[in-house]
Every structure is written in C-alpha cells, then in structure tokens.
Amino acid sequence: MDSQWIFNFLLVFQFLVIVMLVVWLWRVQRRLNRIQDQQSEAELGQKKQVQVLASGSIGMGRRLVAIEKRLNMAVERQSEIISKEGSVSYNRAMELLEMGATVDDLVSKCGLIRAEAELISLLKKESRLNSQSSK
Secondary structure, rough: OOHHHHHHHHHHHHHHHHHHHHHHHHHHHHHHHHHHHHHHHHHHHHHHHHHHHHHHHHHHHHHHHHHHHHHHHHHHHHHHHHHHHHHHHHHHHHHHHHOOHHHHHHHHHHHHHHHHHHHHHHHHHHHHHHHHOOO
C-alpha cells in the first residue's frame, strides 16, 4: 500500500507540476503578446513620424527650388543691369574722349577703373589713326 500511496503522490505531484507549467507558459504568452502589441504601436508611431518628416522635407525642397529660381532670376537681372550700365558708361566715355577728356576724367565721371579708361582711350586713338590713314 505504501507503494500505491507513493505512486498516487507522484501522480498528483506531476499533475500539479504540469498545471504550474501550463499557467507559467500562459503568462509568458500573454506577456509576449503585450510586448508585441507595444512594438507594433511603436512601429506605427515611427512610421507616422517618418511620413511627417518626409512630407516636411518635400515641402522644404520645393520651397528651396522656388527660392533658387528666384535667385537665378535676380542674378540674371543684376547682370543685365550691370551690362547696360557698363555699356552706357562706355558710350559716355567715348563721347567724353571725342570732346577731349583725359583718362582721369573718364575715371571720375564714368565710374571706370583706370585700366578700363586707358583701354578706351587707346582704342579711340587707334580708331582716329585708322580713320585718318584711310582718308
């Protein structure tokens, strides 16, 4: 009878161990499910943040392209203005040379640098010499 009692005790003990293992596995499974749900929520949050950042970057890129176009247009206009002003001052320098102005007069009245004024003066002298020699 002792062996029967030991056998029954071991059987009940095994049953209890199995029940405890099942309960423990069930708790672990629930904990894993909660962690997985939290990770899914975090992933969705990160995806939303990436979408917001991407749309912001796209908008900023478009604004930069528009600003770059405006800058290029402004640079072109500035170049045109400078070239128009430059040709006006060169024309004015030629007129002053015909009236007998000196290089210093060209520098002060036309806003040219000395090298430009000297070059225009030389060109004007050459054109006078060529026109006189052809006559």
